[in-house]
Amino acid sequence: xxxxxxxxxxxxxxxxxxxxxxxxxxxxxxxxxxxxxxxxxxxxxxxxxxxxxxxxxxxxxxxxxxxxxxxxxxxxxxxxxxxxxxxxxxxxxxxxxxxxxxxxxxxxxxxxxxxxxxxxxxxxxxxxxxxxxxxxxxxxxxxxxxxxxxxxxxxxxxxxxxxxxxxxxxxxxxxxxxxxxxxxxxxxxxxxxxxxxxxxxxxxxxxxxxxxxxxxxxxxxxxxxxxxxxxxxxxxxxxxxxxxxxxxxxxxxxxxxxxxxxxxxxxxxxxxxxxxxxxxxxxxxxxxxxxxxxxxxxxxxxxxxxxxxxxxxxxxxxxxxxxxxxxxxxxxxxxxxxxxxxxxxxxxxxxxxxxxxxxxxxxxxxxxxxxxxxxxxxxxxxxxxxxx
Amino acid sequence: xxxxxxxxxxxxxxxxxxxxxxxxxxxxxxxxxxxxxxxxxxxxxxxxxxxxxxxxxxxxxxxxxxxxxxxxxxxxxxxxxxxxxxxxxxxxxxxxxxxxxxxxxxxxxxxxxxxxxxxxxxxxxxxxxxxxxxxxxxxxxxxxxxxxxxxxxxxxxxxxxxxxxxxxxxxxxxxxxxxxxxxxxxxxxxxxxxxxxxxxxxxxxxxxxxxxxxxxxxxxxxxxxxxxxxxxxxxxxxxxxxxxxxxxxxxxxxxxxxxxxxxxxxxxxxxxxxxxxxxxxxxxxxxxxxxxxxxxxxxxxxxxxxxxxxxxxxxxxxxxxxxxxxxxxxxx
Numbered sequence: 001x002x003x004x005x006x007x008x009x010x011x012x013x014x015x016x017x018x019x020x021x022x023x024x025x026x027x028x029x030x031x032x033x034x035x036x037x038x039x040x041x042x043x044x045x046x047x048x049x050x051x052x053x054x055x056x057x058x059x060x061x062x063x064x065x066x067x068x069x070x071x072x073x074x075x076x077x078x079x080x081x082x083x084x085x086x087x088x089x090x091x092x093x094x095x096x097x098x099x100x101x102x103x104x105x106x107x108x109x110x111x112x113x114x115x116x117x118x119x120x121x122x123x124x125x126x127x128x129x130x131x132x133x134x135x136x137x138x139x140x141x142x143x144x145x146x147x148x149x150x151x152x153x154x155x156x157x158x159x160x161x162x163x164x165x166x167x168x169x170x171x172x173x174x175x176x177x178x179x180x181x182x183x184x185x186x187x188x189x190x191x192x193x194x195x196x197x198x199x200x201x202x203x204x205x206x207x208x209x210x211x212x213x214x215x216x217x218x219x220x221x222x223x224x225x226x227x228x229x230x231x232x233x234x235x236x237x238x239x240x241x242x243x244x245x246x247x248x249x250x251x252x253x254x255x256x257x258x259x260x261x262x263x264x265x266x267x268x269x270x271x272x273x274x275x276x277x278x279x280x281x282x283x284x285x286x287x288x289x290x291x292x293x294x295x296x297x298x299x300x301x302x303x304x305x306x307x308x309x310x311x312x313x314x315x316x317x318x319x320x321x322x323x324x325x326x327x328x329x330x331x332x333x334x335x336x337x338x339x340x341x342x343x344x345x346x347x348x349x350x351x352x353x354x355x356x357x358x359x360x361x362x363x364x365x366x367x368x369x370x371x372x373x374x375x376x377x378x379x380x381x382x383x384x385x386x387x388x
Numbered sequence: 389x390x391x392x393x394x395x396x397x398x399x400x401x402x403x404x405x406x407x408x409x410x411x412x413x414x415x416x417x418x419x420x421x422x423x424x425x426x427x428x429x430x431x432x433x434x435x436x437x438x439x440x441x442x443x444x445x446x447x448x449x450x451x452x453x454x455x456x457x458x459x460x461x462x463x464x465x466x467x468x469x470x471x472x473x474x475x476x477x478x479x480x481x482x483x484x485x486x487x488x489x490x491x492x493x494x495x496x497x498x499x500x501x502x503x504x505x506x507x508x509x510x511x512x513x514x515x516x517x518x519x520x521x522x523x524x525x526x527x528x529x530x531x532x533x534x535x536x537x538x539x540x541x542x543x544x545x546x547x548x549x550x551x552x553x554x555x556x557x558x559x560x561x562x563x564x565x566x567x568x569x570x571x572x573x574x575x576x577x578x579x580x581x582x583x584x585x586x587x588x589x590x591x592x593x594x595x596x597x598x599x600x601x602x603x604x605x606x607x608x609x610x611x612x613x614x615x616x617x618x619x620x621x622x623x624x625x626x627x628x629x630x631x632x633x634x635x636x637x638x639x640x641x642x643x644x645x646x647x648x649x650x651x652x653x654x655x656x657x658x659x660x661x662x663x664x665x666x667x668x669x670x671x672x673x674x675x676x677x678x679x680x681x682x683x684x685x686x687x688x689x690x691x692x693x694x695x696x697x698x699x700x701x702x703x704x705x706x707x708x709x710x711x712x713x714x715x716x717x718x719x720x
Contacts, residue, residue, distance in 0.1 A: 044556030051553050054541035084704045115539020115561045122518040132677050133517040135542050175705040179698035198511050198546045200672035
C-alpha cells in the first residue's frame with residue numbers, strides 16, 4: 001500500500017501521435033498562422049481591441065487567467081514543503097509541470113500582445129524599468145518564477161538523462177528554490193489584482209478594492225488546488241490510471257477551508273466598502289457577479305461531507321466550478337467591470353480566440369509529451385495494475 | 389496528533405504572513421504629487437468656444453497627424469469624432485432638444501475640448517513599466533517616448549479620461565496623445581490649439597496664472613462686461629477682447645480631480661453632461677504606488693517571507709531517496 005501510494009515518478013510511455021495530440025498540433029498551427037498576420041499587419045488586423053478596451057483576452061485569458069491556472073505547482077509545493085504534508089508528494093511533479101507550461105506560455109503570450117514587443121527587455125532593464133508600476137513587479141516576478149520553476153522541475157530531466165551527480169548537487173540547494181517558488185507567485189498573483197487599483201473608478205465597485213491583491217492571491221491558490229483535482233481526474237481518465245483518491249479527498253478539504261477564507265474576505269470587503277447594493281442593480285455587472293459567486297459557493301454543496309469528497313465525480317465538478325469562478329473573477333474585474341465610458345464594446349474576435357485556444361493546446365500537448373517520456377506521474381506499479 | 393496540530397500552527401503562521409503581506413498598513417503612504425511652480429497648461433472656457441475646430445486642425449498640422457479613421461479619403465475635411473492614434477484633440481458638442489440656445493443645459497448646446505489634461509499625478513505615468521510615459525519635472529507636461537515604449541497599453545487602460553490611445557492599425561503602433569506642443573517651444577511657440585483659438589476659449593499659460601484667471605471669471609456677474617485674453621496668458625502680446633461673462637457653473641474642473649490637472653475647464657453646462665467624469669480628489673496613482681511600496685518597499689517584506697519559507701523548506705525538503713522513510717515515519 002505504502003509503496004503504491006508513494007511510488008517514484010516514471011514515464012507513462014506509449015505513442016505520442018494520437019487523436020488528442022494531433023488535434024492539439026492542428027490548433028497550434030492555426031494559432032501560429034493568426035499570429036503571423038498579427039505581426040505583419042498589427043494588432044487591429046486580428047483582434048477586436050479598440051480605443052475603449054486596450055486589453056482583451058490575450059492579456060486576461062492568456063496571462064492573468066493562464067498564470068492563475070498554473071498555480072497548482074505553487075499551491076501543492078507549499079502544502080508539501082512548507083506545511084510538511086509529505087503525503088501529497090506524488091502530486092508535486094505533475095502539478096509543477098502544468099504550472100511550468102502555463103507560466104512559460106503566459107510569458108511568451110505577453111509578447112504577442114505587446115504593441116512594441118521588440119522593446120520588451122526594457123521592462124527588466126535599469127534606466128527603463130519603473131518600480132512605481134505594478135506591471136513592472138508582475139513582469140519581474142513572473143520572469144524570475146519561470147526560471148525558478150524550470151530549476152524545480154529539472155530533476156525530471158536529470159533523472160531521465162542519468163545525470164545523477166548534477167541531481168545530487170541540485171538537491172542540496174533545492175530548498176531555496178522551493179522557498180523562492182512560493183514567494184514569487186504570492187507576489188505576482190497578488191499584483192495581478194493590484195494592476196487594477198490605478199484604474200480607479202473605471203473598475204466597477206464590485207471589483208475595485210484596495211484588497212484586490214489579497215483577493216487575487218487567495219483565489220489563485222484555491223484555483224491551484226482546483227486545477228490539481230481537475231488534472232488528476234483527467235490524467236487518470238486519459239491514461240486509464242487509478243484516481244489518487246486517497247490524496248485528492250483530503251486535499252479537497254484543505255481547498256474548501258481556503259475557499260471559506262476567500263469568501264469571507266471577498267464579501268467582507270464588499271460589505272465594508274458598501275458596494276453590495278451594486279450587486280442588486282439590473283446590470284450585466286451584477287448578473288456576472290452572481291454567476292461568479294455561485295461558482296465559488298457551489299463546491300460547498302459538492303464537497304460538503306466526507307462521503308461527497310470520496311466521490312471522484314464531485315471532486316471533478318468542484319474543481320471545474322472553482323476554475324470557472326476564478327476565471328469569472330478575472331474576466332469580470334478586467335473586462336466586464338471595466339467601464340471606460342459610453343459607446344465602447346469588446347468581445348474577442350474568432351482569430352483572437354484561436355490564438356488563446358492554440359496556447360492552451362500547447363500546454364496540453366506539452367503535458368502529454370513530457371508525462372509520456374519523462375518521470376512525472378507516479379509509477380503505476382504491478383500491484384496496482386493487477387487490481388485493474 | 390502532533391503533526392496535525394503542527395500543520396494548523398504552520399497554516400496559521402503562513403496565512404498570517406500572506407495576509408500581512410497583502411494588507412499591512414501603508415507605512416510608506418504617499419499623498420498626491422505636488423504641482424511644479426512653473427507648470428504650464430490650458431484653460432478651456434466652454435462658454436467662449438464657438439465650435440470652429442481651428443484648434444483641431446492646428447493640432448493635426450503641427451503634430452503631422454494623418455486623416456482620422458472616421459474620415460473617408462475623398463472627404464472635403466477631416467472628421468475626427470474622438471481622440472485616437474491620429475487625433476490628439478477634438479471639440480465635442482453637447483446638444484439637448486432643439487439645441488437653440490448656447491450654454492443652456494435644457495434645449496441648448498455647448499462645446500467641450502477633449503485632449504490630455506496633463507494630470508499633476510498622472511495614472512499613465514504611474515502605470516508605465518518602462519518610463520516611456522513621464523512627467524516633466526518643470527513644465528509638468530506628460531510626455532511620451534516611443535523608443536522606450538513596449539506597447540503594453542497599461543497607460544491606455546489606466547487613464548480615467550481615456551486619453552492615451554494606441555495605433556492598432558500598425559505592426560509598429562505607438563501611443564498617441566497631446567504633449568502640449570513641447571516640440572514647438574524651442575521656436576518660441578506654445579500649444580497650437582491655444583495659439584489659433586480666435587476667442588481665447590483655449591488659453592495657454594502657467595497653471596498658477598490660469599487658476600487666477602479662472603477664479604476671476606467665476607466671480608463675474610452673468611452678462612458683466614470683461615476682457616478675455618487670448619493665446620498665452622503668461623507672456624506675449626495682449627490680444628484680449630471685450631465680451632460678456634456667461635452664467636458659469638461655480639466650479640473649475642481639474643482643480644482637484646484626482647489630485648488636480650494642468651488643464652482647467654470652465655462651463656455653463658454641468659461637467660457631467662459635457663462628458664467629464666466625476667473623480668475623487670485622491671489620485672489613483674498615489675493609491676496604487678502606496679500599495680506597491682508598502683508591499684515591496686526595499687524588498688523588506690518579500691525577503692522576510694522568503695527567509696521564513698526557506699527556513700521551513702530547509703527542514704522539510706528531504707534529498708531524493710530519503711523520502712520514503714519520512715513517509716513511513718509519518719504513518720507510524
